[in-house]
Amino acid sequence: MVKGSAQRKISSAKRRLAVVKRPSVTVKRPAVAKPVLSEVGQQLRSALTFAFGVIAVALLLFFAVRQMPEDRQLAEVPPVPTDALLVSLKSAPDFRSWLTRWQAVDPYVGDAEFVRGPDAVIPATDASSPQAMTLQPPLADRYVWSPNKIRFIDYLASYGEPDSKVVVYNRNGDNQTETLGFCGTPCGFDAAFWLDDARAVVLGHSEGSKADGSPLCVAATATAPGKCYSHLTVSVYDFDKNLKQDYVSDNHLFAKNPLAQAMHDRWVAGLSPQERTALGEAPNGQSIVIHGTVIDVAADSRIVSIAVDGGGQRFVTLVPSAVLHGVDGMLGTIDVLRKGATVEVTAVRAADGTVMALSARVLAEPVSEKVPTSSASPKKKSAR
Numbered sequence: 041m042v043k044g045s046a047q048r049k050i051s052s053a054k055r056r057l058a059v060v061k062r063p064s065v066t067v068k069r070p071a072v073a074k075p076v077l078s079e080v081g082q083q084l085r086s087a088l089t090f091a092f093g094v095i096a097v098a099l100l101l102f103f104a105v106r107q108m109p110e111d112r113q114l115a116e117v118p119p120v121p122t123d124a125l126l127v128s129l130k131s132a133p134d135f136r137s138w139l140t141r142w143q144a145v146d147p148y149v150g151d152a153e154f155v156r157g158p159d160a161v162i163p164a165t166d167a168s169s170p171q172a173m174t175l176q177p178p179l180a181d182r183y184v185w186s187p188n189k190i191r192f193i194d195y196l197a198s199y200g201e202p203d204s205k206v207v208v209y210n211r212n213g214d215n216q217t218e219t220l221g222f223c224g225t226p227c228g229f230d231a232a233f234w235l236d237d238a239r240a241v242v243l244g245h246s247e248g249s250k251a252d253g254s255p256l257c258v259a260a261t262a263t264a265p266g267k268c269y270s271h272l273t274v275s276v277y278d279f280d281k282n283l284k285q286d287y288v289s290d291n292h293l294f295a296k297n298p299l300a301q302a303m304h305d306r307w308v309a310g311l312s313p314q315e316r317t318a319l320g321e322a323p324n325g326q327s328i329v330i331h332g333t334v335i336d337v338a339a340d341s342r343i344v345s346i347a348v349d350g351g352g353q354r355f356v357t358l359v360p361s362a363v364l365h366g367v368d369g370m371l372g373t374i375d376v377l378r379k380g381a382t383v384e385v386t387a388v389r390a391a392d393g394t395v396m397a398l399s400a401r402v403l404a405e406p407v408s409e410k411v412p413t414s415s416a417s418p419k420k421k422s423a424r
Contacts, residue, residue: 123156125276125285129241134233135274138243141298142272154274154287162277162284164208164218175209182310183209184232186240191279193220193240195229199307200363200399202370204228206242211279220277225369226255227273230299238280244273248291256291265382265404267293296384296403301329304386304398327398330354330385337377344377344397346385356387356397363399380406 129135130151143149173179183192194207197219206221206229221229226247234240248256248269260266269291276285304327335345335353342358358364358374366376377383382404387397 126154126156126287128235129274129276129287132233132235132241134231135241135243138231138299139272142294145294145296145298146292149272149289149292153290154272155289157286157288160284160286162211162220162279162282164211164220166219167216169215170209170217178312179310182306184234184240186234186237188237190237191240193232193234193242195232195242195244196303196307196310199303202365204244206232208240208277208279211277221275228297230297230303235276238278240277240279242275242277244275245270245294245297246273246288258293260405260407263407265407267295267404270294296331300384300386301327304329327386327388328395330356330383330387330395331403332383332385334377334379334381334383336379337374339374342374344385344400346383354395356385356395358397358400362397365399365401367402367405376402378406 139149139151180192182196183194185192190213191211192209194209195204197207198205202225204223204227205219207217208220209215209217211218221242223229223244223246227244228246229242229244231243232240233243248271250256255268257266257268270293271291272289274287276287277283278285308327330346330348332346332348332354335347337344344356344358346354346356348354364372364374364376366372367381377400381402383400383402385397385400387395389395
């Protein structure tokens, strides 16, 4: 019995040992291939990841700024201040009328292009006491009086001369006349009006210039004369504040000055009947302005034949006191009126129908410039 029991114990121990030493068997399963993203898919995933990152950062910044105190938040950009003076100018009837006339010459001119320059002290000079007769009609009729009739602006003080100037009367209540503005041949004054009793506006034009100060011009070609650019000028004189404020427009190629007729009529309004007769001016001061090209000039009889712009031909007779300007603006003789030159002539019609020229200005030289011939007969060449 003891032997049988021992054998059973030995058999049981062997079975347990066999279980412990049994090698483990690993069951290999077939590998499953992982999906591989294409290159386009990888780029799309990167783009989406970046977009979500940007959105997350933006949301964090947004909520962070909202939680900041008001004094630490970024200040808003202030709006551009409105130029109240320019608004007043644009709504003034005299300014609109002046600008409309220039737009008839160049339709691209607009009130939005005017730029304001720095303010300056009014540069009045040459103070003097005017004679009593200069403050009475008819001369006083050409002045632009303030609404209260205390001051006046005379922008035609040097009409007919190469240079131009503007005169003011009684700006300080001292009954003195002073020169407000002055410019040479490249510029001029077209008109004037008052915004109120203390602020006068002078309208004009000036030749454009390059950075080096030389005139901004287009050179002449075989088929077209040379032209120079000009810009419009607006000067506001505030006599209560003693300040001058200037505005200038862009540069344009103006073929003529559309205010020439109005300027002449206003200047004639200040002449006495005797002065008008001496100048060959019509008694009522009505005049005509002729634009065209010189066809021929009879120097002895002072008769000029002009091909008028738009068609037709005019013969005008220069009065002895006619004011003639060359293309450079300088005073000249009848020699400046050469065949082929583009001219602007201010004239009146006499009782017999003759057109009498009071002034003439050369706007452009002939395309093919020729040496003017003398009135004397040319000398014959000596025979060899």
